[in-house]
Amino acid sequence: MKALDRKLLRDLRLMWSQALTIALVVASGIGGFVTSLSAVDSLALARDRFYAQGRFADVFAAVKRAPDAAAEALGRIDGVAQVQTTLEEMARVEVPGSADPVLGQLIGLPRRGSDAMNRVLVSAGRAPAAVAAGDDRIEALVSEGFAQARGLVPGSQLRVQLNGRRRTIVMVGTALSPEYIFAGLWGMPDTRGFGVFWVDRETLAAAYDMRGAFNRVAVRLAPGASKEAVIDGLSRRLSPYGGRQANGRDEQPSHLMLDNEIKEQRVLGTILPAIFLGVAAFLLNVVVTRLVSTQREQVAALKALGYPDRAIGLHYLKLVMAIVLVGLALGVLLGKVLGTLLTGLYAELFRFPSFEHAIAPWLLVVSIGITVVTAVAGTLNAIAATVRLAPAEAMRPPAPGHYRRTLLERLGVRGMNPALRMIVRNIERRPLRSGLSVAGVAAAVAIVVLGNFFRDAIDVIVDSQFNLSMRTDITVWAAEAVGDGARRELTHLPGVRDVESTRFVAVNFINGHRRERSLIRGYAPRSQLFRAIDADGRETVLDGRGLVLTDRLADKLGLRVGDRVRVEVLEGRERTLELVVGATVREMMGLNAYMDRPSLNRVLGDGDLSTGFMMALEPGSEDTALEATKALPAVAGAWSKSTMLRNLQQISARNVRIMSTILTMFASVIAVGVVYNNARIALSERAWELASLRVLGFTRAEVSGLLLGELAMVIALALPIGMAMGWAITHGVVELLKSDQFYFPVVIRARTYAGAALCVLVAGAASALVVRRRIDRLDMVSALKTRD
Numbered sequence: 001m002k003a004l005d006r007k008l009l010r011d012l013r014l015m016w017s018q019a020l021t022i023a024l025v026v027a028s029g030i031g032g033f034v035t036s037l038s039a040v041d042s043l044a045l046a047r048d049r050f051y052a053q054g055r056f057a058d059v060f061a062a063v064k065r066a067p068d069a070a071a072e073a074l075g076r077i078d079g080v081a082q083v084q085t086t087l088e089e090m091a092r093v094e095v096p097g098s099a100d101p102v103l104g105q106l107i108g109l110p111r112r113g114s115d116a117m118n119r120v121l122v123s124a125g126r127a128p129a130a131v132a133a134g135d136d137r138i139e140a141l142v143s144e145g146f147a148q149a150r151g152l153v154p155g156s157q158l159r160v161q162l163n164g165r166r167r168t169i170v171m172v173g174t175a176l177s178p179e180y181i182f183a184g185l186w187g188m189p190d191t192r193g194f195g196v197f198w199v200d201r202e203t204l205a206a207a208y209d210m211r212g213a214f215n216r217v218a219v220r221l222a223p224g225a226s227k228e229a230v231i232d233g234l235s236r237r238l239s240p241y242g243g244r245q246a247n248g249r250d251e252q253p254s255h256l257m258l259d260n261e262i263k264e265q266r267v268l269g270t271i272l273p274a275i276f277l278g279v280a281a282f283l284l285n286v287v288v289t290r291l292v293s294t295q296r297e298q299v300a301a302l303k304a305l306g307y308p309d310r311a312i313g314l315h316y317l318k319l320v321m322a323i324v325l326v327g328l329a330l331g332v333l334l335g336k337v338l339g340t341l342l343t344g345l346y347a348e349l350f351r352f353p354s355f356e357h358a359i360a361p362w363l364l365v366v367s368i369g370i371t372v373v374t375a376v377a378g379t380l381n382a383i384a385a386t387v388r389l390a391p392a393e394a395m396r397p398p399a400p401g402h403y404r405r406t407l408l409e410r411l412g413v414r415g416m417n418p419a420l421r422m423i424v425r426n427i428e429r430r431p432l433r434s435g436l437s438v439a440g441v442a443a444a445v446a447i448v449v450l451g452n453f454f455r456d457a458i459d460v461i462v463d464s465q466f467n468l469s470m471r472t473d474i475t476v477w478a479a480e481a482v483g484d485g486a487r488r489e490l491t492h493l494p495g496v497r498d499v500e501s502t503r504f505v506a507v508n509f510i511n512g513h514r515r516e517r518s519l520i521r522g523y524a525p526r527s528q529l530f531r532a533i534d535a536d537g538r539e540t541v542l543d544g545r546g547l548v549l550t551d552r553l554a555d556k557l558g559l560r561v562g563d564r565v566r567v568e569v570l571e572g573r574e575r576t577l578e579l580v581v582g583a584t585v586r587e588m589m590g591l592n593a594y595m596d597r598p599s600l601n602r603v604l605g606d607g608d609l610s611t612g613f614m615m616a617l618e619p620g621s622e623d624t625a626l627e628a629t630k631a632l633p634a635v636a637g638a639w640s641k642s643t644m645l646r647n648l649q650q651i652s653a654r655n656v657r658i659m660s661t662i663l664t665m666f667a668s669v670i671a672v673g674v675v676y677n678n679a680r681i682a683l684s685e686r687a688w689e690l691a692s693l694r695v696l697g698f699t700r701a702e703v704s705g706l707l708l709g710e711l712a713m714v715i716a717l718a719l720p721i722g723m724a725m726g727w728a729i730t731h732g733v734v735e736l737l738k739s740d741q742f743y744f745p746v747v748i749r750a751r752t753y754a755g756a757a758l759c760v761l762v763a764g765a766a767s768a769l770v771v772r773r774r775i776d777r778l779d780m781v782s783a784l785k786t787r788d
Helices: 003-014 017-053 070-074 142-148 199-205 227-241 253-294 296-304 307-349 361-387 391-393 418-428 429-467 483-491 549-556 597-604 622-629 641-685 687-696 700-737 749-777 782-783
Strands: 059-067 080-085 088-094 104-108 121-125 137-143 157-162 163-177 194-200 213-222 474-483 494-513 514-521 547-551 564-569 575-585 593-596 609-617 633-639
Touching: 003 017, 003 307, 017 253, 017 307, 017 361, 017 641, 017 782, 059 227, 059 514, 059 549, 070 080, 070 213, 070 391, 080 474, 088 213, 088 633, 104 157, 104 199, 121 633, 137 142, 142 163, 142 194, 142 549, 157 227, 194 199, 213 227, 253 307, 253 361, 253 429, 253 641, 296 549, 307 361, 307 641, 418 700, 429 641, 429 700, 429 749, 474 483, 474 622, 483 609, 494 549, 514 549, 547 549, 547 749, 575 593, 575 597, 593 597, 609 622, 633 641, 641 700, 641 749, 687 700, 700 749
Parallel strands: 104 194, 137 163, 514 593, 547 575
Antiparallel strands: 059 213, 080 213, 088 104, 088 157, 121 163, 137 194, 157 163, 474 609, 474 633, 494 514, 494 564, 494 609, 547 593, 564 575
């Protein structure tokens, strides 16, 4: 073994604790990078594989009722390679032993076998068979996520309301479909409250008087075809049958949620590891710079013995690479473990036939490249400065610094004891080193703030949506718009305190060349059961406002308050309206539009109609009220706010807590790495000074106080700076994560700042204990040996 290699091993052995903490910081950065991007790649790979296997369609459309013969005309549209029609209906489902409202999407399967598109994969059991006329039982395949959440097995029976008649669904198996990789209501995961049921198409058609007809269309595009042209042609052909607007895959609910998750995770998987690796580069630079400064005599001796500058520089570069490679290996291992965990969390939200975590080779190559470049960039200047030293200069001690009174002393601050004055002088006289130390600790604080921000944001979103905005207990809706007399029937149900009518209308908003599909949601002018709440908790009253748009929808359409917008109504008879934007509201979920219901009915010219009803109940009467709504023929479905909130929190809240915990652990590693390395290096540099003070009669506690007091002051300065950095980084991340579906409000609670401070203080205390032990064991004789 070469002499320099033996020196390398000896140096690593002597500084093993510092090397380990730096390696852990590197591992945190690489681990976060590999975790996020490998999980996202696994998710995207499973999606693409299932889309190909299930022949997922490119364009979708819904109609009220169209004859099967119309499908042939759709196939002649330029750019259409294949057309598939089916029958789908939404229905209320009753699970034995549970009073929770459940919504079921019933989809008709053709008897000839698998569909050409949107194929249904039977994961367990068999395909459903047709039933004899008059039979109350219907066989069905059930979506795998719903069956697992509800504990259903082949042979389980459920009750369903089909076109006013209660029937029995017999589960014959579970299935998966590329249309329902994500299953939930209104963009929220809810495998307990929403299920998909694939039944024999003829049986479903008979139940809804839809023989020889369809109400859903899926289209596969020909190679090179224009999606927009096909959508326009499809919309025109389906218009006579109650179809107003087709939409591409990018607006399909399941794909939209899946695509948003991939985009968001790629943002987080890039930003956070960049912070970790930046801190690692800073630590490596500090450690190498100060290590070399303590080995000036060794460098001079090596040069005097004939070692060239290249060999000496390579020696210190090997030291850096040894630390980095350990961190890289730990990071990849950590990425595999956490990536598998994250993939498991995804598997509860997104359902695939096969979904396994895998680390792509390109990701390993990029990880190695990023790590090496970061390490070299962080230490190259320090190494270059060392090898440029002439042997005679390196043999001499560093020139004493030019000191002057500190800023506090020049400002006339009095009353500092000698120990505090020494600490302040040492920090101020080395501004670059002190600033970098403060920046490193501040980065740890910022990461903890960012990690726990998501928990705060979810809490605010849930509180805003389920407490401030939705003040209803139960919401029911009708299959068709009905007269408002149905509201009076609901007021007489047991336990009902108040009922308010709603009307939702599907529309296209058009402003010049810009077009967006949405719903106009009509509520009572001064509704007590629903309020339009912005991200700051302020209410926008609908009475007299006209059309109220969320700010993101207004921005996408290029509209401001006072502008007119053309509105194509996509329900009932064909109509085009001109409405004035009366206000905008900065909501957190969706691209929404609101009007007060009487004004909406007036501009539509349909009379006093409603499509849904919000109900406020007496405490403890929810089950009774839900049961009573089943007897009302006008009620097509119902959902409970408390049930949806409980189902949402079981998945989302838990996932957020897990991710926050992981980020806090990473930040703790950074805090320990920065604080401990600063303290250890300061001890190495000032061992002569500390030993001199001990000889002069200072106690161990007093000597430790000088060094650890500087550490405490660095942490004290870093805490407010780190909190401000966390606030700024959070704003930047939120802007990058902003989408049509979600907007995270930047609300950072006091507990988050307090938790970040506590995390760093604990890391500092642990580091201080280790350093204090080393100070107590300081060999004064060895430390006082110095050069003439």
